[in-house]
Amino acid sequence: MLYLEFLFLLVMLYIGSRFGGIGLGVVSGIGLVIEVFIFQMPPTSPPITVMLIILAVVTCASILEAAGGLKYMLQVAERMLRSNPKRVTLIAPFVTYTMTFMLGTGHAVYSIMPIIGDVALKNGIRPERPMAAASVASQVGITASPISAAVVYYLAQLSDINPDITLLSILMVTVPATLCGTLAMALYSMRRGKELNEDPEYQRRLQDPAWAERIKSTTATSLNEALPTSARNAVLLFVLAILTIVFIAMVPEVRTVAGAEKPISMSVVIQMMMLCFGGIIMLATKTHPRTVPDGVVFKSGMVAAIAIFGIAWMSDTYFKYAMPQFQAGIVDMVTQYPWTFALALFIVSVVVNSQAVTARMMLPVGLGLGLEPALLIGLMPAVYGYFFIPNYPSDIATVNFDVSGTTKIGKWYFNHSFMAVGLIAVVTGSVVGFLLAEIVIG
Numbered sequence: 001m002l003y004l005e006f007l008f009l010l011v012m013l014y015i016g017s018r019f020g021g022i023g024l025g026v027v028s029g030i031g032l033v034i035e036v037f038i039f040q041m042p043p044t045s046p047p048i049t050v051m052l053i054i055l056a057v058v059t060c061a062s063i064l065e066a067a068g069g070l071k072y073m074l075q076v077a078e079r080m081l082r083s084n085p086k087r088v089t090l091i092a093p094f095v096t097y098t099m100t101f102m103l104g105t106g107h108a109v110y111s112i113m114p115i116i117g118d119v120a121l122k123n124g125i126r127p128e129r130p131m132a133a134a135s136v137a138s139q140v141g142i143t144a145s146p147i148s149a150a151v152v153y154y155l156a157q158l159s160d161i162n163p164d165i166t167l168l169s170i171l172m173v174t175v176p177a178t179l180c181g182t183l184a185m186a187l188y189s190m191r192r193g194k195e196l197n198e199d200p201e202y203q204r205r206l207q208d209p210a211w212a213e214r215i216k217s218t219t220a221t222s223l224n225e226a227l228p229t230s231a232r233n234a235v236l237l238f239v240l241a242i243l244t245i246v247f248i249a250m251v252p253e254v255r256t257v258a259g260a261e262k263p264i265s266m267s268v269v270i271q272m273m274m275l276c277f278g279g280i281i282m283l284a285t286k287t288h289p290r291t292v293p294d295g296v297v298f299k300s301g302m303v304a305a306i307a308i309f310g311i312a313w314m315s316d317t318y319f320k321y322a323m324p325q326f327q328a329g330i331v332d333m334v335t336q337y338p339w340t341f342a343l344a345l346f347i348v349s350v351v352v353n354s355q356a357v358t359a360r361m362m363l364p365v366g367l368g369l370g371l372e373p374a375l376l377i378g379l380m381p382a383v384y385g386y387f388f389i390p391n392y393p394s395d396i397a398t399v400n401f402d403v404s405g406t407t408k409i410g411k412w413y414f415n416h417s418f419m420a421v422g423l424i425a426v427v428t429g430s431v432v433g434f435l436l437a438e439i440v441i442g
Contacts, residue, residue: 002322002325005035005039005041005318005322006318006322008031008034008035008039009031009035009314009315009318010351012027012028012030012031012314013028013031013311013315013351013352014351015027016028016310016311022303022306022307024307024310024311024352024353025306025307025308025309025310025311026306026310027310028307028310028311028313028314028315029310029313029314031314032310032313032314032317035314035317035318035321036317041317041318041321042317042320042321043313043317044313044316044317044320046309046312046313047308047309047312047313047316047360049153049156049267050149050152050153050308050312050356050360051305051308051309052271053149053152053153053267053270053271054149054301054304054305054308054356055301055305056270056271056272056274056275056278057104057105057147057148057149057270057274057301058105058297058298058301058302058304058305059274059275059278059292059298060238060241060274060275060277060278060281061103061104061105061108061238061297061301062292062293062295062297062298062301063234063278063281063282063287063289063292064103064234064235064238064281064297065108065292065295065296065297065298066287066288066291066292066294066295067230067231067234067281067282067285067287068227068228068230068231068234068285069231069234069235069238069281070108070111070295070297071111071222071225071227071231072227072231072232072234072235073099073102073235074111074112074115074222075222075223075225075227077095077098077099077112077115078112078115078221078222078223079223080095081095081115081116081119082119085119085122085123086123086125088116088119088120088123088125088130089120089125089129089130089133089186089189089190090186090187090190091130092116092119092130092131092133092134092137093130093133093134093136093137093182093185093186093189094137094182094186095112095116095134096109096112096134096135096137096138096141097137097138097140097141097144097178097179097182098141099112099138099141100137100138100139100140100141100142100145100148101141101144101145102145102238102239102242103145103147103297104142104145104146104147104148104149105142105148105297105300105301105304106138106139106141106142106394107296107297107300107301107393107394108296108297109134109135109138109394110296110394110397111222112134113131113134113135113397113398113401114218114401115221115222116130116131116134117130117131117218117401117402117403117404117407118218118219118221121215121218121403121404124195124196125196126192126193126194126195126196126199126404126406127402127404127406127407128192128193128402128404128406128407128408128417129189129190129192129193130189131398131401131402131407131417132189132398132407132417132418132421133182133185133186133189133421134398135394135395135398135418136185136387136418136421136422136425137182137185137186137425138394139355139384139386139387139392139394140178140181140182140381140384140425140426140429141178141182142355142356142384143174143178143355143380143381143383143384143429144171144174144175144177144178144179146167146171146242146245146246146249147242147245147270147274148355148356149304149308149356149359150355150356150358150359150380150383151167151170151171151174151380152266152267152270153267153356153359153360153363154170154359154363154376154377154380155167155170155266155267156265156266156267157363157364157367158170158373158376158377159265159266161367161373162373164441165373165377165441166249166250166252166266167245167246167249167250167266168246168249168250169377169440169441170377170380171246172436172440173377173378173380173433173436173437173440173441174377174380174381174433176432176436177378177380177381177429177430177432177433177436178381178425178429178433180428180429180432181381181424181425181426181427181428181429181432182425184424184425184428185420185421185422185424185425185428188420188421188424189421192420193406196404196406199404199405199406201404201405201406201408202404202405202406204405205403205404205405211403214403215403215404218403230284230285230286230287231285233284233285234281234284234285234287237277237280237281237284238277238281240277241273241274241276241277244273244277245266245269245270245273248266248269248273249266249269255269300393304354304356307354307357308354308356308357308360311352311354311357311360311361312357312360312361315357315360315361316360316361316364319361319364319365319368320364323365323368334369334371338375338379338434339379339430339434341366341369341371341375341376341379342379342382342430342434343382344362344365345358345362345379345382345383345385346382346383346384346385346388346426347385348361348362348385349382349383349384349385349386350385350386350388350389352386353386353392354386355383355384358383358385359380359383362383363376373441374437374438374440374441375434375437377433377437377441378430378433378434378435378436378437378438378441379430379433379434380433381425381426381429381430381433382426382429382430384422384425384426385422385426387418387419387422388414388419388422389414390409390416390418395416395418398417399417
C-alpha cells in the first residue's frame with residue numbers, strides 16, 4: 001500500500017508540474033486531502049517558517065526592484081560583459097550566479113539574458129555557450145545564497161541538531177562547491193557546439209529575410225537609461241542587509257536577548273532583517289509601495305510561496321507516515337553508497353521544479369534516515385535537477401531570447417542546451433561539496 005501511495009504522490013506532483021507555479025501548490029492541496037481523508041495519514045504542519053522567509057526576502061527584493069536597484073545591478077553587469085566581450089562565455093555564468101547569490105532567487109536574470117546573447121552574437125560567439133551556462137548558473141547560485149529559502153531551511157533544521165552548524169559553516173561548503181560547478185561548466189562551454197559559420201540553423205535563419213533583419217538589428221542594452229542615485233543607494237542598502245545577516249550569523253552573542261535561554265534563530269533573524277531593510281530602502285529611496293507588487297521578483301516569489309505551501313505539506317505528510325517502514329532498507333543503501341541520497345535529491349527536484357521545495361521534502365527524510373549533517377550539507381547542490389526536463393521558465397526564456405537559434409530544445413527533447421552544463425555543474429558541485437563538508441563540518 002505504501003508503494004501505491006508513493007505512486008499517487010508522484011502522480012499528483014506530475015499533474016501539478018504540468019500547470020506549474022500556483023497550480024503545483026493547489027493540486028498538491030488535492031493530494032493532501034486525499035492522503036488525510038482517504039488514506040488516513042495524520043497531517044503534518046504546513047511549512048510556515050519557509051513561507052515566511054520567502055515572503056520577507058521577496059518583499060525586500062521587490063522593494064529593491066521598485067527602487068531601480070535591479071536596473072542598476074543590470075547596468076553594472078552589462079558594463080562588465082561589454083568590457084570583456086571575448087570572455088562572455090566565462091563571465092556570463094558568474095554574473096547570473098552573483099545576481100542569484102545576492103537576491104536569493106534566480107528569477108531576476110531574465111533581463112540580462114538578451115544582453116548576454118547580444119554580446120556573444122556581436123563578437124561571433126555561439127550564443128548557446130554563454131546563455132545556456134548563464135541560465136543554469138542562475139539556479140546553481142541558490143544553494144550558495146545566505147537568504148535563499150533552501151539554505152535558511154537547512155540552517156534552521158540542522159542548527160537545532162548541531163549548534164556548531166551556522167550559516168557561515170554552510171556557506172563555506174556551498175559557495176566554493178557551486179563556484180567550482182559554475183567554473184567547470186563555463187570551461188566546458190568555451191568550445192561546445194559548432195561555430196556560427198558552420199551551424200545549420202543559424203545559417204538557415206540568415207537566409208530568411210525576416211530572421212536576418214532581426215539578427216542584424218538586435219541591440220539589447222540597459223545602458224541608455226539614466227538611473228537616479230536612489231537606485232545605487234538601494235543596492236548598497238540591500239548589500240548591507242546581506243552583510244548584516246552574515247555578521248549576526250557569525251556572532252551568536254548578538255542574537256542573545258537578555259533573559260532568553262538560547263540565541264534567536266537565524267530563520268527569525270533573516271525575516272526581521274529583510275523586513276527591516278525593506279522598510280529602510282523604501283523610506284531612503286522614496287519608493288511608492290504601490291509599485292512593489294508589479295515587479296517580476298514579487299510575482300515569482302509569491303508563486304513560489306504558494307507552490308511550497310502545497311507541495312511541502314503533502315510530501316511531508318506522506319514521508320512522516322511512511323518513514324518507519326522505509327527506513328531500514330534505505331539506510332543500508334545510503335550508508336554504503338552516500339551518493340545515492342544526492343540522486344534522490346536530484347530526482348525529486350526534477351519532479352517538483354524547486355530547490356526550496358526539494359529541501360523541505362528531503363531534508364527531514366535524510367535526518368529520519370540518520371544521515372550525518374555534514375553529508376546532507378555537502379550534497380546540497382544536488383537539489384537542483386529541474387534543468388533535466390526543459391520546462392523551467394528561465395530555460396524557456398533563454399531559448400526564446402536567443403535569436404540565433406543555437407540555444408534550443410533538441411529533437412529528442414532531452415538533448416537540449418541545458419543538459420550537459422547542468423549535469424557538469426551539479427555533479428562537480430556535489431562532489432566538491434561532499435569533500436568540503438567533511439573538512440569544514442566533519
